[in-house]
Amino acid sequence: MCAMEKLYDTVIIGGGVAGFGAAxxxxxxxxxxxxxxxxxxxxxILTDIVxxxxxxxxxxxxxxxxxxxxHAKEYGIEVIxxxxxxxxxxxxxxxxxxxxxxxxxxxxxxxxxxxxxKLGVPGEEEFANKGVHYCALCDGAFYKGKVxxxxxxxxxxxxxxxxxxxxxxxxxxxxxxxxxxxxxVNLERAKANPKIEVVTKINVKEIRGEKKVTHVxxxxxLNGSKELALDALFIEIGHIPLxxxxxxxxxxxxxxxxIKIDRLSRxxxxxxxxxxxxxxxxxxxxxxxxxxxxxAAYSAYEYVNKNTGITC
Numbered sequence: 317m318c319a320m321e322k323l324y325d326t327v328i329i330g331g332g333v334a335g336f337g338a339a340x341x342x343x344x345x346x347x348x349x350x351x352x353x354x355x356x357x358x359x360x361i362l363t364d365i366v367x368x369x370x371x372x373x374x375x376x377x378x379x380x381x382x383x384x385x386x387h388a389k390e391y392g393i394e395v396i397x398x399x400x401x402x403x404x405x406x407x408x409x410x411x412x413x414x415x416x417x418x419x420x421x422x423x424x425x426x427x428x429x430x431x432x433x434k435l436g437v438p439g440e441e442e443f444a445n446k447g448v449h450y451c452a453l454c455d456g457a458f459y460k461g462k463v464x465x466x467x468x469x470x471x472x473x474x475x476x477x478x479x480x481x482x483x484x485x486x487x488x489x490x491x492x493x494x495x496x497x498x499x500x501v502n503l504e505r506a507k508a509n510p511k512i513e514v515v516t517k518i519n520v521k522e523i524r525g526e527k528k529v530t531h532v533x534x535x536x537x538l539n540g541s542k543e544l545a546l547d548a549l550f551i552e553i554g555h556i557p558l559x560x561x562x563x564x565x566x567x568x569x570x571x572x573x574x575i576k577i578d579r580l581s582r583x584x585x586x587x588x589x590x591x592x593x594x595x596x597x598x599x600x601x602x603x604x605x606x607x608x609x610x611x612a613a614y615s616a617y618e619y620v621n622k623n624t625g626i627t628c
Contacts, residue, residue: 330427332358334592338609343391354399357381409628423587423616430555439523447529452476462547473552474498481511581612
């Protein structure tokens with residue numbers, strides 16, 4: 317390593333709550349820390365109301381992300397608003413490339429999150445942002461007084477429907493299985509909401525329209541027809557982990573593409589850790605992602621202190 321080249325103790329890839337949670341603890345532990353993130357906040361900023369993060373009875377996802385980021389900045393972390401394009405081994409260290417520049421580091425924490433899973437039916441791409449959406453907070457207000465559909469059966473889908481009911485005149489939830497699987501409090505809210513109708517054991521097979529969505533086609537009849545007029549369809553069927561950089565580095569992932577970690581967020585590679593939605597934890601929440609970030613920071617701290625002679 318050139319004497320003038322900066323060497324970080326840890327580089328955290330991802331600027332969501334898991335990433336900044338890791339950064340805050342890493343900096344508190346005295347590690348020279350860098351966060352590289354194309355977009356700050358992560359998917360939590362698209363959540364309207366968060367009611368299950370300890371210490372806050374109710375706040376928006378954006379507010380929570382901003383509070384954790386501000387806390388991390390109190391400890392002098394560095395932040396670069398760029399997309400990390402490569403991570404590779406560099407001698408005894410690692411090199412993270414962003415915007416054509418390499419950043420040398422002793423450890424790497426992947427907190428890269430996920431992207432929305434798509435339905436994969438005709439019309440989905442054609443009508444993207446023309447009635448097909450993946451974020452109620454982002455686009456729900458465009459459909460005041462309209463008829464809206466939500467595809468999905470988990471907690472995220474039900475929360476999307478609850479938010480969309482504040483805009484739309486009618487909201488359908490289309491579930492492939494026999495029942496919805498949200499948190500009990502959200503299930504009760506959906507049941508009590510007169511605007512929401514749940515349709516189970518049904519699949520959207522096609523999305524149709526002209527300049528924008530006008531209706532969807534199902535694999536079975538609903539009210540005597542396989543077609544239903546809709547103004548918008550929000551798709552909430554899960555997420556795909558953004559683990560490509562980790563895979564290219566040689567980090568072990570499971571069959572879903574999630575990075576395998578142990579209880580201290582360690583991967584199969586020394587000095588490489590993962591946290592948040594990109595990791596293979598079964599229960600994915602903001603609070604668990606932040607906790608994994610904290611574990612990753614502690615593991616990085618232990619690694620750096622056990623390997624004090626690391627040079628690149």
